[in-house]
Amino acid sequence: MIPPKPPARPDKVSLWRYLKLFRQDLLSAQPARLYRAWMAEFRTPFFRSYLVNQPDLVDTVLKGRPDDFPKSNRISEGLRPLLGNSVFLTNGETWKRQRRIIDPAFEGGRLRDTFPAMWAASEAAVNRLAAQAGQETEIEEITSHAAADVIFRTLFSIPIEHEVAAQVFTRFRAYQRAQPLLNLAAFVPVPRWVPRFHSRQTRRNAAVIRGLIRQLTDTRMEEIRAGTAPDDLATKIMTTTDPQTGDRFDTSEMVDQVAIFFLAGHETSASALAWTLYLMALYPEWQEKLAEEARALDSPPDFSVMSKLRLSRDVFREALRLYPPVPMMVRETTCPEHFRDRDVPKGAQIVLSPWHLHRHERLWERPDDFDPGRWHTENGKICQRNAYMPFSAGPRVCTGAGFAMVEGPLILSMLLRRFRFERIAGRDPVPVAHLTVRAADGIWLRVLER
């Protein structure tokens, strides 16, 4: 059995039908030929989109000349009330300056420092899940909670039970419901001069979330001044000066950044972990191997244990291939381009699709199969370099990539050490793209104590 893949649409459909499909789900709105194509064009009455699947062209956009392909404003619209001027949305000099301040907080050495907080969050997740052992459980809920806990503990040294953290978490869900589909705006043929309206509900939720985050950053600023601040990611980012300008983030800029760390850091990891646990239920022989490997965690928690969780990493990496939490990314051309045999005009949307690249039939062997062993094969190694980008690539690569590759395998192993996850017949999840790749009706599994 292959892991669930959404049905593709017929090759030719009317624009009207395409939009209707699109509203339902970004993934099943696409034709099957995108799993074989190097490039595809979508014409709409107002602008053109080009999906680029050819590894060297993806490289040109993300690594070769990234400044010529800034992030498209169209995708940011829905997120701006919440994220303001955060690093996820900015371009050019502002973005470069923000990365110079943020990146040091995520360097290798710092990652080691955040390990105890990740460990504590994993233990808390295990304890919470124990209350549901023996039951049929919605797993995305569990992994969202765990990933949000990781973010608050590593960023602000507070657990998710902290009053403000818990409120951010709940409010954020409401925001998500009112403002779904990150990528929708990138494809919908609305001309640029049409103003975007955000519902009152969306704006209110965004304001409340930002107010809560401001409380956290204000308090932290006072603690930094008083010399009593804990040594966590927030303190590191708020005290780092830009080596070029000598500036630090002011409080409002920090609120923007915290909002994106929270959003980018918990939604994505939660999605990846939930799909990984489902895959473990689908392939019990892998689940058993990981549970066995996880016995390495019996010794006191230390970062060095990560080097023993090799299978867990392979499995997590394979889950990120099949269900990349960020299924597509959009950039914009700033000058005319010639890609393959096509002229791409200035102002066109360039869509990069981890979803399609990761399952490309001309690149991967058995692209739709779950096979964590593939990373040790010749084809797997080549594809990992050329056709694998769950965290994007180039200077705009996810700042949390290293962080996520510790957090994911750690939580996975901690959960499998204690519990067994079983498939529930007739309730296999169907992937759909919301803000991240999620299951249409959640991911339901039976959780049993080992």
Ligand code: HEM
């Ligand atoms: C499995 C987990 C994760 C996945 C798959 C993931 C994926 C991505 C991808 C694909 C992008 C690029 C988006 C684009 O260019 O349009 C991105 C950007 C970003 N991610 Fe992650 N991410 C994950 C976890 C995290 C974590 C844990 C953090 C922080 C704690 C984080 C922070 C960010 C930030 C700040 C950006 C914006 C970078 C920029 O534009 O310069 N992510 N992520």
